[in-house]
Amino acid sequence: MSASVSQAxxxxxxxxxxxxxARRNFxxxxxxxxxxxxxxxxxxxxxxxxxxxxxxxxxxxxTAYEVEPTALVAGGDVGGxxxxxxxxxxxxxxxxxxxxxxxDNLSVVDPxxxxxxPLSESLAGRTFPAELAAMTVTELTRDQxxxxxxASLSVDTLRSLVEVEVIGEQVIHPYALSESxxxxxxxxxxxxxxxxxEPNARLEFxxxxxxxxxxxxxxxDPAAAGVRTxxxxxxxxxxxxxxxxxxxxxxxxxYLEEYAVPNRLNKLIETNIRNLAGxxxxxxxxxxxxxxxxxxxxxxxxxxxxxAGLTLGLLILPVIIINSQEAIRAVPSSIREASFGVxxxxxQTIWNQVLPAAMPGILTGTILAMSRAVGETAPLIVIGxxxxxxxxxxxxxxxxxxxxxxxxxxxxxxxxxxxxxxAAAIIVLLVxxxxxxxxxxILRQRYRKSLQG
Amino acid sequence: xxxxxEAGREISRVQSAVAARRAQATLYKRPRPGEDAIRVYLLxxxxxxxFTTLGIIFVLGEESLRFxxxxxxxxxxxxxxxxxxxQAGEFGILPLLESTLMTSFMAMLVAIPLGLGxxxxxxxxxxxxxxxxxxxILEVLAGIPTVVYGYFALTFMTPALRGIFGQDAVQIYNxxxxxxxxxxxILPTISSMAEDALSSVPRSLxxxxxxxxxxxxxxxxxxxxxxALSGILAAFIIGISRAVGETMIVALAAGAGSNWSFPPNFFVxxxxxxxxxxxxxxxxxxxxxxxxxxxxxIGLMLxxxxxxxxxxxxxxxxRFREVYQ
Numbered sequence: 001m002s003a004s005v006s007q008a009x010x011x012x013x014x015x016x017x018x019x020x021x022a023r024r025n026f027x028x029x030x031x032x033x034x035x036x037x038x039x040x041x042x043x044x045x046x047x048x049x050x051x052x053x054x055x056x057x058x059x060x061x062x063t064a065y066e067v068e069p070t071a072l073v074a075g076g077d078v079g080g081x082x083x084x085x086x087x088x089x090x091x092x093x094x095x096x097x098x099x100x101x102x103x104d105n106l107s108v109v110d111p112x113x114x115x116x117x118p119l120s121e122s123l124a125g126r127t128f129p130a131e132l133a134a135m136t137v138t139e140l141t142r143d144q145x146x147x148x149x150x151a152s153l154s155v156d157t158l159r160s161l162v163e164v165e166v167i168g169e170q171v172i173h174p175y176a177l178s179e180s181x182x183x184x185x186x187x188x189x190x191x192x193x194x195x196x197x198e199p200n201a202r203l204e205f206x207x208x209x210x211x212x213x214x215x216x217x218x219x220x221d222p223a224a225a226g227v228r229t230x231x232x233x234x235x236x237x238x239x240x241x242x243x244x245x246x247x248x249x250x251x252x253x254x255y256l257e258e259y260a261v262p263n264r265l266n267k268l269i270e271t272n273i274r275n276l277a278g279x280x281x282x283x284x285x286x287x288x289x290x291x292x293x294x295x296x297x298x299x300x301x302x303x304x305x306x307x308a309g310l311t312l313g314l315l316i317l318p319v320i321i322i323n324s325q326e327a328i329r330a331v332p333s334s335i336r337e338a339s340f341g342v343x344x345x346x347x348q349t350i351w352n353q354v355l356p357a358a359m360p361g362i363l364t365g366t367i368l369a370m371s372r373a374v375g376e377t378a379p380l381i382v383i384g385x386x387x388x389x390x391x392x393x394x395x396x397x398x399x400x401x402x403x404x405x406x407x408x409x410x411x412x413x414x415x416x417x418x419x420x421x422x423a424a425a426i427i428v429l430l431v432x433x434x435x436x437x438x439x440x441x442i443l444r445q446r447y448r449k450s451l452q453g
Numbered sequence: 454x455x456x457x458x459e460a461g462r463e464i465s466r467v468q469s470a471v472a473a474r475r476a477q478a479t480l481y482k483r484p485r486p487g488e489d490a491i492r493v494y495l496l497x498x499x500x501x502x503x504f505t506t507l508g509i510i511f512v513l514g515e516e517s518l519r520f521x522x523x524x525x526x527x528x529x530x531x532x533x534x535x536x537x538x539x540q541a542g543e544f545g546i547l548p549l550l551e552s553t554l555m556t557s558f559m560a561m562l563v564a565i566p567l568g569l570g571x572x573x574x575x576x577x578x579x580x581x582x583x584x585x586x587x588x589x590i591l592e593v594l595a596g597i598p599t600v601v602y603g604y605f606a607l608t609f610m611t612p613a614l615r616g617i618f619g620q621d622a623v624q625i626y627n628x629x630x631x632x633x634x635x636x637x638x639i640l641p642t643i644s645s646m647a648e649d650a651l652s653s654v655p656r657s658l659x660x661x662x663x664x665x666x667x668x669x670x671x672x673x674x675x676x677x678x679x680x681a682l683s684g685i686l687a688a689f690i691i692g693i694s695r696a697v698g699e700t701m702i703v704a705l706a707a708g709a710g711s712n713w714s715f716p717p718n719f720f721v722x723x724x725x726x727x728x729x730x731x732x733x734x735x736x737x738x739x740x741x742x743x744x745x746x747x748x749x750x751i752g753l754m755l756x757x758x759x760x761x762x763x764x765x766x767x768x769x770x771x772r773f774r775e776v777y778q
Contacts, residue, residue, distance in 0.1 A: 024668050024670075028669055029670075032578060032669075034570055035573045035577075036578065038566065038569075038570030039571035039575065042590075042641070043587075045637045046593065048609060049597070049601070049602075049609070053604070053605075056608065247498075248498045249498075251494060251497075252498035252501065252502065254495050255492075255496055255498060256499060259495060269499045269500065269503060272502050275506070275763055275764070276502055276506060278691070278759060278760075278762075279698075280697070280699070280700070280755060280756075281698070282698065282727050282730055282731065282752070282755070283698075283752055283756050286512065286730070286752045287508055289734065290512040291512060294740060314505055317502065318502065345488055347487070347491050371596065372596075374598070375600065375601070377598065377700070377701045378599075378700035378701055378704075378727070381704075381731050382730060382731065382734045384735075384738075404701075407600050407601070407604065408600050408603070408701065408704070408705065411604045411607060411608075411705055412705060422604060423604070430597070437596065
């Protein structure tokens with residue numbers, strides 16, 4: 001009895017209790033606000049990130065042409081010209097540099113002896129008019145030099161030569177979207193300044209992300225650079241990655257879920273996969289560099305798409321395995337038992353019952369793993385994706401560059417015009433990822449419907 | 454007569470056939486070579502992961518061994534020297550390790566309070582409609598490639614810090630901007646793991662706490678958080694492990710060239726372990742040079758740190774797990 005009395009005395013009552021309760025509620029609401037605020041900060045960060053990219057990818061730019069495109073072709077679009085016409089333009093404007101273009105783009109001999117040896121040697125293996133084979137480059141007339149260029153260079157290369165060498169668009173100063181919207185008077189003042197040095201300077205509103213950017217090859221000139229080579233490189237690498245990681249990953253998942261008995265080996269495999277998922281991606285790069293690029297060079301040909309694809313394949317393998325395991329585990333065991341009951345073997349059961357039922361989940365997991373591989377940059381840098389490549393990859397043994405590598409390279413440059421094209425390339429990458437993820441979501445939705453229906 | 458005889462023969466033939474069959478009918482599984490081959494293939498798929506781990510350990514170990522026996526440096530100097538200047542033959546990992554710890558510390562300073570806060574909000578406060586719209590947004594944040602975060606750190610966070618603390622105080626490349634953005638990158642990981650841990654605490658515990666007169670905040674702090682502690686700690690440790698191994702953000706925003714600063718200065722350029730590997734291997738690197746081997750020694754260090762953290766996280770989540778029925 002006395003104990004309960006003293007207890008009651010310890011607990012506040014009446015006004016004191018009300019005061020304490022108010023204080024407790026106040027403290028709770030302050031912290032509650034902090035919790036919701038922290039989520040808000042995360043969302044604001046995402047918005048800032050997107051706005052920051054959009055801000056750099058669009059905006060005014062002060063540019064100047066060496067030669068107005070409209071002077072070359074009506075309408076100013078050199079994209080529609082064929083090889084002959086492009087060579088004529090080169091000949092008209094940069095006649096003296098034709099041998100240089102031949103040397104830079106076609107020569108297979110050392111630059112120091114290029115002018116002394118006949119074409120049959122310096123251009124061995126290239127296509128050019130046969131009657132010129134015995135002559136050196138300096139003996140050719142300008143027309144013959146032009147004919148050599150027209151015969152062996154692709155339209156793409158010729159077009160980029162015209163763009164860089166003749167039109168020579170120079171970005172003097174790019175502006176961010178925010179500057180373009182709110183600081184127009186400063187931009188105008190700077191345009192006037194620029195006009196003093198460069199009478200051709202002009203102000204234009206520029207979307208750095210445009211059709212040309214998507215279709216042009218890489219270039220050291222930011223105004224002419226595009227992401228086609230990098231985009232194709234990324235698609236090739238991902239293709240190899242999935243070709244390797246999907247069958248192996250799903251296979252391992254089937255083994256672990258359907259066959260493995262809990263012995264020491266299988267437990268080891270299971271924990272090992274979980275730990276591999278936590279290994280930093282750059283370590284996979286070192287593994288790829290030492291094993292795939294160096295030791296297996298006779299198969300992979302060194303720093304190629306194949307090496308990169310397999311490296312990324314090893315990287316996403318644990319993700320695919322874990323996701324596939326979950327999908328397989330979700331298939332009800334009654335399906336398996338029914339299949340055994342009508343006399344199917346284990347593999348017949350897996351192939352005809354379990355896998356079809358688990359496939360949407362497996363595919364969703366694989367697509368998510370793929371989108372992780374698309375954005376991976378560090379392993380590709382370590383195994384040595386080439387930074388400057390302008391030819392499209394055509395086989396798994398080609399040297400390559402990839403979209404994230406290109407973004408990294410452009411971002412690392414101090415000039416702001418490279419920042420602008422980096423932002424445009426980021427948008428391309430994010431749209432690619434969005435496509436992947438949308439596919440995964442649609443698959444998941446369809447799977448849910450088929451379960452319900 | 455004849456027919457009887459034949460019938461008798463027939464019977465005895467059937468009887469002997471049945472007996473013979475009975476002797477044969479030991480109940481063995483029919484051999485199925487196809488099934489066995491498939492089983493072996495699937496086992497090999499599983500074992501490949503073990504080979505991957507062995508490959509990593511072997512490659513890192515072998516090249517590190519070459520590095521330490523090359524005569525240029527040794528393991529003691531590698532672990533204790535505060536100078537990393539490959540041109541001068543100085544290979545002390547401490548400056549690189551220090552920058553890694555600095556960026557990771559900065560990242561956790563951002564990611565732990567914000568990640569845990571948003572997890573508590575999502576698990577305890579948010580109405581289900583808010584939760585179902587917010588979780589995908591966090592997933593988007595988690596799915597953005599790290600190189601994009603690197604761009605964000607360099608072109609947004611650094612100018613912002615320079616605007617706040619002054620152009621002179623903050624260098625163009627610095628560990629603070631890299632660390633903060635890394636924190637934003639890790640936030641969704643911590644948030645989603647912590648939220649899972651909070652959601653798995655049974656309702657009955659909360660209701661008991663309310664029944665005793667506790668407010669919602671008191672219930673969260675004194676009942677739910679302690680109950681979910683193992684999962685939350687595991688999330689923090691995984692977050693640190695990801696911060697240590699993160700490459701692109703630091704490669705773009707933290708700067709090139711190792712820098713030992715004591716006391717640590719977050720506003721100056723300093724190269725982390727991962728940043729150094731990325732920068733050196735991105736250039737023209739000849740095989741079997743000391744530079745090449747040194748990358749693997751750094752990689753080995755990195756591997757041990759992250760593996761240790763991952764194992765610790767698994768141990769914590771197992772050791773301190775509260776099991777409810």
